[in-house]
Amino acid sequence: NAGVTQTPKFQVLKTGQSMTLQCAQDMNHEYMSWYRQDPGMGLRLIHYSVGAGITDQGEVPNGYNVSRSTTEDFPLRLLSAAPSQTSVYFCASSYGGDSNEKLFFGSGTQLSVL
């Protein structure tokens, strides 16, 4: 019973490098989202998707891209990493096509950008 799986758990990047954080869920959830969590800032919504082929921006989308080609996967791409993107990233999903359902979170990715 995997739930929401995020990889990698830890990552160190140099400024300017690109990478993709992977997120997969096996619960056939329509809604998926990415958050970042910084001390004193709480979780902030980066991007979200209400179904395959549909994505939209959250509170802090700049510097990140997403796509949703399948129901299961919702990767987050950092185009050119910056130190300000050092954070803990959480992927979350829920059953419904909107945000009114219980969110299931992955275990997080700790990203450091040097």
Place this chain on the structure above:
Amino acid sequence: RKEVEQDPGPFNVPEGATVAFNCTYSNSASQSFFWYRQDCRKEPKLLMSVYSSGNEDGRFTAQLNRASQYISLLIRDSKLSDSATYLCVVNLVTDKLIFGTGTRLQVFP
């Protein structure tokens, strides 16, 4: 004004105490409200939804005050295992869930 605001705490309470947290939200059109719990270095997990009439789950009671735009969480008979950060979550507009910064609770023996 932040869209969702919480007192960061920490709230330090002895075992057996009753403690309450409030969370204010800015958008009067918000429809859905939740409390999540987050343990140190772990992912958030849903504690309970908050319904208009108020709801209870064991030692936990959640209430919504639409007129004053806040929700509350009351924990009775606190346990050591209740020590965590409690996150207030509000959906401001359709499809966007916004998290508060969290209130840290520390229960001591």
